[in-house]
Amino acid sequence: MKALRARSAGARTAGHARAAQRPATDPRAGEAGTLAFLAELSQALAVSLDLRQTLSETVTRVVDFMQVEAASLFLLDPATLVLDCRICIGPVDITGVRLAVGQGIVGSAVAENATQLVVDAADDPRVWRAADDSTGFVTHSLVCAPLRTAAGPIGVLEIVNRRDGTPFSAADAELLELVAAPAALAINSARMAASLLEQQRLKREFDLARRLQKSLLPHRRRDGFPVIGVNRPAHEISGDFYDHFELADGRIGFVVGDISGKGLDAALLMVRAASLLRWAGKDGIEPAAWLSRANDELCETTQDGRFVCALVGYCDRAATRVRFAGAGFPPVIVQRGDAFDEYPSGGPPLGILPGVAFEQRELALAGGTFYAFSDGATDVRDAQGRPIGNAGVRALIARHAKESLEPRLRSLLADLKQLRLVDDTTLLLVEAPRAEQPERLVDLRVPARAESLRELRGAVRAALDALGVEPRLRDKLVLAVDEACANIIRHGYGQSCDGDIELCLARNGTTLAFELRDTAPCADPAALRPKPLGEMRCGGFGIALIDEVMDDWRVEPLAGRRGNRLVMHKRIEDIAGEANEA
Amino acid sequence: MSVSPNGVAAERGDGYVLVRLSGEVDLSWSQEVRRAVLDALAAGTPVGVELSAVSYIDSSGIAALVEGFQQARQNGGRFALVAVSDAVRAVLELARLDRVFLLVPSAEALLAA
Numbered sequence: 001m002k003a004l005r006a007r008s009a010g011a012r013t014a015g016h017a018r019a020a021q022r023p024a025t026d027p028r029a030g031e032a033g034t035l036a037f038l039a040e041l042s043q044a045l046a047v048s049l050d051l052r053q054t055l056s057e058t059v060t061r062v063v064d065f066m067q068v069e070a071a072s073l074f075l076l077d078p079a080t081l082v083l084d085c086r087i088c089i090g091p092v093d094i095t096g097v098r099l100a101v102g103q104g105i106v107g108s109a110v111a112e113n114a115t116q117l118v119v120d121a122a123d124d125p126r127v128w129r130a131a132d133d134s135t136g137f138v139t140h141s142l143v144c145a146p147l148r149t150a151a152g153p154i155g156v157l158e159i160v161n162r163r164d165g166t167p168f169s170a171a172d173a174e175l176l177e178l179v180a181a182p183a184a185l186a187i188n189s190a191r192m193a194a195s196l197l198e199q200q201r202l203k204r205e206f207d208l209a210r211r212l213q214k215s216l217l218p219h220r221r222r223d224g225f226p227v228i229g230v231n232r233p234a235h236e237i238s239g240d241f242y243d244h245f246e247l248a249d250g251r252i253g254f255v256v257g258d259i260s261g262k263g264l265d266a267a268l269l270m271v272r273a274a275s276l277l278r279w280a281g282k283d284g285i286e287p288a289a290w291l292s293r294a295n296d297e298l299c300e301t302t303q304d305g306r307f308v309c310a311l312v313g314y315c316d317r318a319a320t321r322v323r324f325a326g327a328g329f330p331p332v333i334v335q336r337g338d339a340f341d342e343y344p345s346g347g348p349p350l351g352i353l354p355g356v357a358f359e360q361r362e363l364a365l366a367g368g369t370f371y372a373f374s375d376g377a378t379d380v381r382d383a384q385g386r387p388i389g390n391a392g393v394r395a396l397i398a399r400h401a402k403e404s405l406e407p408r409l410r411s412l413l414a415d416l417k418q419l420r421l422v423d424d425t426t427l428l429l430v431e432a433p434r435a436e437q438p439e440r441l442v443d444l445r446v447p448a449r450a451e452s453l454r455e456l457r458g459a460v461r462a463a464l465d466a467l468g469v470e471p472r473l474r475d476k477l478v479l480a481v482d483e484a485c486a487n488i489i490r491h492g493y494g495q496s497c498d499g500d501i502e503l504c505l506a507r508n509g510t511t512l513a514f515e516l517r518d519t520a521p522c523a524d525p526a527a528l529r530p531k532p533l534g535e536m537r538c539g540g541f542g543i544a545l546i547d548e549v550m551d552d553w554r555v556e557p558l559a560g561r562r563g564n565r566l567v568m569h570k571r572i573e574d575i576a577g578e579a580n581e582a
Numbered sequence: 583m584s585v586s587p588n589g590v591a592a593e594r595g596d597g598y599v600l601v602r603l604s605g606e607v608d609l610s611w612s613q614e615v616r617r618a619v620l621d622a623l624a625a626g627t628p629v630g631v632e633l634s635a636v637s638y639i640d641s642s643g644i645a646a647l648v649e650g651f652q653q654a655r656q657n658g659g660r661f662a663l664v665a666v667s668d669a670v671r672a673v674l675e676l677a678r679l680d681r682v683f684l685l686v687p688s689a690e691a692l693l694a695a
Contacts, residue, residue, distance in 0.1 A: 450610035457606070457638070475638075475672055482640050486609045534678030541677060542641040548676055 037065050038178055045186035056087050058183055062159060063089045066172065069161040070137075074099070074106050075147075075187070076155050083107060083156060090160065092137045104128030109144035110153045115180075116144045117173040141167040145176040147184035154187060209267045216274050218244055224433035226319035227254045230409055231426045232376075232417070239266040240374050240426035241274040245282070250317060253281045256329065256428045257310040258374040260349070266306065273298065273308045273350070287313050287325035288360040291347060295327065295358075298351035307349040311372050311428075315365075319432040322370050325360035330375050333394060335401060336368030340394050369431040371397060376425030405431070406509075407439055438513065441467070442505035448493045448518060450486070456503055457482055460514075463505055469572060477512070477570060480549040483542035484516055484566055491527075492520030492564065512570045514550075519563035523555050586635040590618045598628040600664065600689050604635035607643030616646035623653050628660035630692040633670045644677060651683060662686045 041058060048054035055073060063071045070090025074083040083106055085097040102111040105126055109116045121127045121139045132139055142160045146153035157180045162168060210233070217231060221244075229242035239259035246252055255277045259266045273294075280293040290312050298308060311332065313324025324332065326345025334341045346359025373393055388396075400411040409427070416425055441463040446452035460481050464474040485501055493499050502517040530547035531540050546553055546568065553568040588605030599622040607615055622629045631647060633639075647663065654661035662684040666674070674680040686692050 450608065453608045453610060453640075454606060457608075472672065475669065476676060478638075479640060479673060479676070482608060486640060486642060489609065533676075534682070541644075545641055545673075545676060 034175065037061070038182075041179060042182040045182045048186055048190070051186060051190040052086075054186065055183065056089075058179070059087045059089050059157075062157070062176070062179055066159060066175065067163045068159045069163055071157070071159045073147075073183070074156040074158065076101070076110055076153060078154075083110060086155075092131055092135045094131050097131065099128060105142060105144045106156045106158055109146045109156045109158075113146050113148065113153050115146065115173050115177050116142075117168060117170060118142050119167040119169075140165070143168045143173045143176050145173070145180040147180050147187060149184055149188045154184060157183060205264065209264060212271060213241070213267060216241060216243075216271065218242075225252075226315055226317060226433055227252055227428065227430050228405065228409065229254075229256065229426065229428040230413060231424070232413055233424045239270050240376065240424040241270050242426055242428045243274060243278050244428075245278065247282075247284045247314075249284065251284065251314045252317065253284070253312070253314050254428060254430065255281065255310065255312050256372045256374060256426055257308055258329070258376070258424070258426065260305075260307050260309070265304075269302065269306055269308070272301075273310070277310060277312060281312055284314075286360060287323055288346075288358040291325050291327050291350065291358040292356070295350040295356060296354050299354035302351040307351040309345075309349045309375070311345065313360075315370075315430050319365055319370075319430050321362060321364050322430055323360060323362040325358045327358060330373060331390060333371040333373070333390065333397065334363065334365070334368055335371065335394075335397055336366055338398075340397075342390065365430070365432065367432060369397075369401075369429055372428045374424065374426040404434060404439075438506040438508040440504065440506050442503060444503045445500050446503075448485075448489050448499045448501045448520070450489055452501070453482055453485055453489075456485055456501075459503070460505060467507065467572075473572070476549045477514075480546045480568065481514055481516075483545050484514075484568065487542050488516065488518045488520060488564075488566075492518050492523060494520075510571055510573055512572055514568040514570075516566040517558065517563060519558075522557040522561050523564050525555065528555055586637065590615050592618055592622050594625075595689055596693075598630060598689060598692055599625050600630045600632055600692075602632045602635075606638035607636055607646075608638065608640045609642045612640070612642035612646050615643060616649060619646055619650035620653060623650060623657070623659060623661070626657075626659065628662070628692055629654065630662050630664040630686065630689050632664045632689070634665035634667050636667050636670050639670050639673050641677070644673060644679065647683070648679070660684075660692070662692050664689055664692060 041061060044054055045058065059071045059073055062068070070088070070092065072085050072088040072090070072094060074085050076083050081101045083099045083101065085094050088095045099107045101107050105116045105118055105124070105128070107128075108126055118124045118127060119141055121141060127139060127142070129139070131137065140161050142158060144156050144158045147155040147157060157176060159168070159172070159176055162172075217229070220228065225244075227244040229244065231240050231242060233240070239262060240257065242254070242256045244252060244254040255274070257270070257273055257277060259270045259273060276297055277290075277294050280297070281290050285293070291310065294310070302308075307328070309328040311324060311326045311329040313322055315322045325347065326332065326343075327347045328349030329345045331342040331344040334343065343361055343363070346361070347356060371393075396412055396415050399415070400408045403411060409429075412427065413425075442459050444456065444459050446455055457478050460478050461474060464477060469477070481503070485503075488501055499519045504515040506513045506515070528543055530544040533541060533544045533548060550568040550570050553566065555564055555566045557563070558565055586604035588607070588611060590601065590603050592599055592601045601618050601622050603615060619629070619631060629650065631650065651661050653659075663670075664686055665688060666685055671680065674683065
């Protein structure tokens with residue numbers, strides 16, 4: 001403020017011929033005028049919707065307020081380190097002039113991130129004179145203030161020649177610096193807003209691409225289907241895909257693919273490759289011919305060096321034999337008991353060279369499992385950051401080989417995820433369908449007392465969370481179990497409280513089964529009817545809530561009438577797809 | 583999910599009584615809740631049951647609220663549920679009682695309602 005005060009004294013310009021022409025209300029006449037000018041400017045910049053317009057007005061106001069011949073605003077391109085004149089007011093239009101960082105006084109202001117005051121331009125060899133030389137304009141004195149942000153200068157505000165012919169002073173430099181601050185802030189905010197908008201737009205596009213991709217993946221089949229796939233994108237969208245379909249002759253066709261590269265264009269190629277491979281396989285042609293057909297088609301249309309690694313094949317419904325061919329896809333791993341075999345691809349990736357022949361192979365599974373992992377799995381990093389490779393994937397398979405299909409898939413993915421997933425990971429496996437065993441999630445026995453309810457709820461809630469059941473549904477299921485237990489405690493056991501309640505929660509495919517056993521006197525089925533909800537009754541709607549939440553439920557006496565068994569079922573369609581969630 | 587401990591406390595406001603409930607309302611203590619609600623109604627002023635810190639409620643807890651509602655109606659009194667938490671709202675909706683009770687955002691709104 002000291003410099004401003006010096007300026008407000010007006011001592012240096014007092015008595016000058018031009019000074020006398022200024023109106024009495026000259027805004028420069030006092031510190032208040034300067035502050036008003038700065039406040040007005042800051043305000044205009046802060047609320048600016050059209051930054052270009054506002055900046056242009058700012059430069060104009062600087063010219064008027066500071067009584068200078070010319071002023072200009074340069075913006076820095078951080079990639080090229082070139083300063084570009086965007087706005088210029090004055091007798092010579094230098095808009096579009098480009099200066100390197102360090103070049104001229106403008107460039108020095110950025111290079112040093114400090115305001116440059118040149119009292120006498122003739123004395124300063126740094127002054128850039130090209131414009132003067134070509135136009136006849138003479139630069140006598142100038143000030144350049146960097147547009148500062150936390151991340152460094154983003155441009156320069158420059159003033160040239162005071163109209164009264166006197167040179168610029170330190171006070172002018174300070175005032176210009178004060179103007180540069182809100183201008184820099186406004187430019188920075190506008191840029192951030194633009195980048196935020198861009199990010200939101202990109203996110204919307206990515207969400208769309210991701211939904212589109214997910215919609216291409218086939219639904220999990222639970223009817224003893226021998227082919228099953230999962231896809232875990234490393235980022236929002238995936239370059240991986242898999243597919244399976246049934247042919248009229250009963251064979252089942254399958255595809256796994258991996259697009260080179262990442263991002264939106266890889267994702268779009270994935271969409272095209274996925275439909276192409278499905279189309280090429282629908283006729284039931286040999287796997288090698290299937291790949292050739294897709295390859296020729298992709299070669300015609302794929303540019304930019306992108307390619308597609310893929311594995312295609314057929315198996316029979318009982319998964320006794322598999323016939324397949326690979327195109328640059330990681331080796332297939334076949335596990336039979338403790339033995340592992342690997343079968344590398346017999347051809348290059350698709351989309352590179354038309355007319356290539358692919359080798360195919362047929363093998364008997366003999367109760368074993370055929371695993372096709374995209375290289376996202378083998379690229380997974382261990383604790384030391386090394387890719388786990390095929391040996392690592394084999395070790396994972398061996399660790400979970402005894403588990404039935406669903407838990408095994410979940411365990412494999414969980415293990416891969418625990419290691420570091422750097423790429424999209426897709427797994428397709430073929431194995432003879434086994435009779436699915438229900439998976440026990442909760443097994444709990446508690447005293448039949450109201451104090452036990454909290455523990456029961458906690459156990460059910462934790463199990464449902466582990467399954468990924470959506471919180472609203474989870475809470476309803478917890479409530480239904482609680483209501484059932486409360487009924488057993490209140491009405492089943494009544495006064496005697498030495499009995500227990502046994503809770504078992506099991507999942508069979510997409511169905512959850514909640515089973516409660518007690519040793520209370522056998523319940524009267526007639527008393528267990530749900531009453532209508534929505535009525536103001538003090539009690540009696542526990543059963544109605546159970547009825548509302550569960551798909552079905554029933555109570556039956558235990559053998560020898562030594563208690564009751566309540567079974568409640570709920571289908572949960574969506575959690576089966578959890579393995580496909582990102 | 584909030585981890586408030588189970589608790590019920592009545593406080594006298596300006597022209598009303600507010601019963602504050604917190605925690606998981608289940609069969610193990612819903613009788614206490616019922617008692618507190620009926621006691622509050624005995625004062626004859628409007629009663630609000632504050633439920634913002636209730637993370638779980640079962641049908642026995644709802645029954646205590648229903649009883650309060652009915653008692654108030656018989657005596658021409660005012661009874662409302664105040665600042666109902668999402669967990670409670672979900673159970674009220676499930677029981678189709680969300681439009682039966684008077685639900686207000688704050689104790690002050692109880693008097694205005």
